[in-house]
Amino acid sequence: MNSALKKKMYFDMLRIRIIEEKIAQRYSEWEMRCPVHLSIGQEAIACGVCANLNQQDYVMSTHRAHAHYLAKGGSLKKMMAEIYGKATGCSMGKGGSMHIVDLDAGFLGSTPIVGGVIPIATGVGFGITLKEEKQICVVFIGDASTEEGVFSESLNFAALKKLPVLFVCENNFFSVYSPLSVRQPKDRDNVAIAKAYGIYADKGDGNDILDIYKITRKAILQIQKGNGPAYLEFDTYRWREHCGPNFDNHIGYRTEDEYLSWRKRCPIENFENQLKEEGILTTVEIDKMNTEIESEIEQAFIFAKNSKFPDATELYSHLYA
Amino acid sequence: MIRELNYTQAILEGTDQCMTENPAVYIMGLGVTDPKGIFGTTLGLKEKHGEKRVLDMPVAENGMTGIAIGSALTGMRPILTHQRIDFMLLSFDQIINNAAKWHYMFGGKMKIPLVIRLLVGRGWGQGPQHSQSLQAIFAHIPGLKVVMPTTPYDAKGLLVSAIRDDNPVIYIEHRWLHGIFGPVPEETYEVPIGKAKLVREGNDITIVSLSYMTLEAIKAAELLEKEGIHAEIIDLRSVKPIDENTIMTSVAKTGRLIVVDGTWKSLGVPSEIITLVTEKIFDSLKSAPKRITFPDFPTPTSPALAQHYYPRAIHIINAARKTMGLEEKTEEQMGITQNNPLDVPDQSFKGPF
Numbered sequence A: 001m002n003s004a005l006k007k008k009m010y011f012d013m014l015r016i017r018i019i020e021e022k023i024a025q026r027y028s029e030w031e032m033r034c035p036v037h038l039s040i041g042q043e044a045i046a047c048g049v050c051a052n053l054n055q056q057d058y059v060m061s062t063h064r065a066h067a068h069y070l071a072k073g074g075s076l077k078k079m080m081a082e083i084y085g086k087a088t089g090c091s092m093g094k095g096g097s098m099h100i101v102d103l104d105a106g107f108l109g110s111t112p113i114v115g116g117v118i119p120i121a122t123g124v125g126f127g128i129t130l131k132e133e134k135q136i137c138v139v140f141i142g143d144a145s146t147e148e149g150v151f152s153e154s155l156n157f158a159a160l161k162k163l164p165v166l167f168v169c170e171n172n173f174f175s176v177y178s179p180l181s182v183r184q185p186k187d188r189d190n191v192a193i194a195k196a197y198g199i200y201a202d203k204g205d206g207n208d209i210l211d212i213y214k215i216t217r218k219a220i221l222q223i224q225k226g227n228g229p230a231y232l233e234f235d236t237y238r239w240r241e242h243c244g245p246n247f248d249n250h251i252g253y254r255t256e257d258e259y260l261s262w263r264k265r266c267p268i269e270n271f272e273n274q275l276k277e278e279g280i281l282t283t284v285e286i287d288k289m290n291t292e293i294e295s296e297i298e299q300a301f302i303f304a305k306n307s308k309f310p311d312a313t314e315l316y317s318h319l320y321a
Numbered sequence B: 001m002i003r004e005l006n007y008t009q010a011i012l013e014g015t016d017q018c019m020t021e022n023p024a025v026y027i028m029g030l031g032v033t034d035p036k037g038i039f040g041t042t043l044g045l046k047e048k049h050g051e052k053r054v055l056d057m058p059v060a061e062n063g064m065t066g067i068a069i070g071s072a073l074t075g076m077r078p079i080l081t082h083q084r085i086d087f088m089l090l091s092f093d094q095i096i097n098n099a100a101k102w103h104y105m106f107g108g109k110m111k112i113p114l115v116i117r118l119l120v121g122r123g124w125g126q127g128p129q130h131s132q133s134l135q136a137i138f139a140h141i142p143g144l145k146v147v148m149p150t151t152p153y154d155a156k157g158l159l160v161s162a163i164r165d166d167n168p169v170i171y172i173e174h175r176w177l178h179g180i181f182g183p184v185p186e187e188t189y190e191v192p193i194g195k196a197k198l199v200r201e202g203n204d205i206t207i208v209s210l211s212y213m214t215l216e217a218i219k220a221a222e223l224l225e226k227e228g229i230h231a232e233i234i235d236l237r238s239v240k241p242i243d244e245n246t247i248m249t250s251v252a253k254t255g256r257l258i259v260v261d262g263t264w265k266s267l268g269v270p271s272e273i274i275t276l277v278t279e280k281i282f283d284s285l286k287s288a289p290k291r292i293t294f295p296d297f298p299t300p301t302s303p304a305l306a307q308h309y310y311p312r313a314i315h316i317i318n319a320a321r322k323t324m325g326l327e328e329k330t331e332e333q334m335g336i337t338q339n340n341p342l343d344v345p346d347q348s349f350k351g352p353f
């Protein structure tokens, strides 16, 4: 893998991290008046997967979508404006953080009903096949959504019709405060489940972007050969509370120690050290990246805050096409 | 001194007492055993009644509803919880095709004593998929009962009735009622399903309202009173069956009717109530009845749009004034000041839920 790509992937992760941290930091100004589900700690999966995609490829996601949207090239300004409820937002203020979209970037939308987007993404794959086009559709999901019926229904149909769909499960071990242990039998193995449908499946370390990149590369090659869908699962950890800007390790559903052990496995820090050791990245370059990102974010926040709220009449627009 | 509890404490107490009284009662739902315990309504139940009867579940609403129904066939009395109505939409199949019809379609041989507790979200950008209030859809289905308690007293009493009922009961809570305090007896008691409550007496106009909107109706009635308009308020409490008697008696007296419902306008509960009144006591009406509801659009997320979406006291006041042939007034003229932003019930309500 060339060093330019490695640098780009590092930059992408860093950028998402700083954006999410900034949202967390400014949330208490109470101007972002909608629920936010931050991706801090989970950035590698979005970036490692999307580094394999073209602009024409599609991505869909869930309530925790900022990283996927940004990694696919979604407009930061429009996302921030959406979170601020402004008319210039990517969904014109109708959706908020949980419903973001950027068609120019191939990001077809995110929705917070768990599992709801899985069959939709499968249907996008079906559409691509019917139209005999070449793209693939990637759908990012959480571990909980594999419990919904539509997960099985979608895998079945995607396999039946050999659809160009890549299912990417980010396993962060929790559904809100509920650990896997109260939701799934101990030995449940989604990779084996996908394989039982005849689907190419693999898993990897969700905090190791190179691992993610390579595993995804192989899966996409399978899809591009016409072998049908692929299922990938990556283990990772959400650092902050399920919904909102704070840390919540004290409330009792997980331990501070567990959090700290994952904190040590920070996907960005570790990759940074690796790239420094390889001589690919210098402290000066990192500083430059930080400055560039900070200024972009500053601009995006200014844009969002200065934008107008939608006019009251917008309440009545867009019901029917 | 009468003891006061808030709405969530009332639900918790009712659940606890029913679980103690009947070992067949169990409660299951996402987050039931987590540190937040469904906004406090299930806290401590696992410790007291054990993990077999108080359990979290997979994120699989349709399947889990079927599983609850199946357990009911063996004599269990499940309570299912969903933190938003929007999430339980996945289980429409099991609720409508199975729970609602099982008793009927097998000639009354089996029964489904199932309670489904559903929450309606509002505010802080809950948006299109976290704030739906679908009482009309449930009430449309023969075989379901639907209740929407407003006060802590009714929250406990209706829950006890629902749990003891041998039929599927949809129990809808509004998130903005959870913090409300009111008197709640310590003993177990029932509030009958199908009986509305006369909240306030008046001769000029009948306001029928549901759930959270009853609080707005009360605010409106108090302000109307200052202007010499005496509104009678009926808190419906049960959407199915509807307490026709209480409504008819009131409208026969006042001759004017407004129905307030915190959801979409078309084909809703107000439409049904107004139809019943016009069918049965058309001659007592002095003016055309009115509906106060949300517009027929999904909930927008931006606070700038949501503030025009949710009706409040002033809208009820003006509907009442119009029915009385009086001109509309502004909030300012009525002396209403908004101390809170409109997307929160009080200052403490910050952030997502």
Ligand SMILES: Cc1ncc(C[n+]2csc(CCOP(=O)(O)OP(=O)(O)O)c2C)c(N)n1
Binding pocket: A063, A064, A112, A113, A114, A115, A141, A142, A143, A144, A145, A172, A174, A175, A176, A242, B030, B059, B061, B086, B087, B088, B090
């Ligand atoms: C159908 C449905 N059920 C329940 C919820 C409430 N809910 C919101 S996010 C969430 C957890 C999802 O966990 P997971 O899919 O693993 O994603 P993560 O939040 O960990 O990224 C739940 C249960 C919902 N939004 N939709």
